[in-house]
């Protein structure tokens with residue numbers, strides 16, 4: 001297993017009363033306990049990226065805006081990702097798509113885990129994100145895709161206790177991090193790290 005890999009846990013929603021930061025922290029806690037990765041939470045609320053600020057095609061990498069350049073440097077510095085995303089109307093939040101679409105090479109080829117949540121676990125949005133990450137961005141997505149089920153109460157109140165509410169999902173999160181480690185270990189072995 002790589003000892004020095006940097007893994008970003010991406011917080012995929014930004015609405016005011018969101019659950020995502022709490023869920024992402026819980027996922028990161030499990031990741032830290034089950035791996036030697038340097039796990040960092042990256043919250044999209046801290047990376048505002050206007051939808052109309054880049055005139056060029058991201059795949060060419062010629063970014064004009066300072067914010068895009070900073071986002072590029074940030075994402076380039078990670079070895080792998082865990083996307084934590086809610087399901088919004090069967091898809092994943094526009095803010096996450098926008099953050100992905102601002103870049104290209106910085107994501108390309110890197111391993112990723114998708115953790116979704118929603119009333120039924122958010123499987124529809126996870127499938128969409130998988131298609132975009134694998135097909136579009138050529139990322140290597142772990143087959144284990146934990147899908148956390150929110151109760152009606154949790155959705156209404158926006159209150160959760162992840163250790164309690166998502167107990168049944170701990171093993172799938174652990175499995176996903178193990179898969180991430182194995183996706184990364186080939187890469188690190190190839191690089192002699």
Ligand SMILES: Cc1cc2nc3c(=O)[nH]c(=O)nc-3n(C[C@H](O)[C@H](O)[C@H](O)COP(=O)(O)O)c2cc1C
Pocket residue numbers: 013014015017018019020021086087088089090091117118119120121122150155
């Ligand atoms: C715009 C919007 C659309 C939603 N659509 C769905 C949906 O399609 N399926 C689902 O299970 N839950 C849906 N929900 C409920 C969310 O999964 C739940 O509110 C979750 O907490 C949202 O994540 P967030 O709190 O991080 O924003 C939706 C919520 C919002 C705000």
